[in-house]
Amino acid sequence: MTSTSTRHHGKIVHIEEIQAQSMSGSSVRVIGTLLTYDTNTSLAIIEHARSQLVVDVSLLGPFSYRTKSLLQFIGEVETWQPPPNLPFSCLPSAFRNYLILRARIARNVDGLDLSMYDQALQIRRKFEVERESLNF
Known part of the structure; x- marks a missing residue:
């Protein structure tokens, strides 16, 4: 686990970007609808724009969020080998890159x-590219 002194801010991304860019090792901020949560494993599955992500919530303490709630998480992306006894039937096909x-x-x-959120994210990214080109 990353030490407190070396933690980075969570880069705002979409779930599909985490999977497409294989962002293992990155600190991210992501939004998704809570599909399911297993209390025994402290694992949740969130979804946004038809992409799903497994979230380990064991560091959060009591997890009292309801399914179908829209949640925002900040944390670190890691590669993961799911144990064979997971309660989620969708894991084998939906989580190919683990x-x-x-x-x-x-x-x-x-x-x-969410529409405004996506628009704001696009504007922010455009600004960051312009700022980067000016060497700020």
Whole structure:
């Protein structure tokens, strides 16, 4: 696990970007709807834009969020080999590259306008590219 002194801010990404870019080792901030949660393993599955991600919530303490809630997580992406006895029937096909988010922060963002969120993220990314080109 990453030590507290070397933790980085969570880069805002979508679930599909985590999977497509194989962001293992990255600190990310991601939003998704809670599909399911298993209390025995402290694992949750979230979904956004038809992409799903396994989230390890064991560092968060009591996990009292309800399924179908829109949640935001900040944590580290790691490669992961799921144990054979997982309760999630969707794991074999849905999680081909076996990445997991080890969440250190979670919050409920029900009511967030996802369309506006996506627009704001696009504007932010455009700004970051422009800023980078100016060597800031």
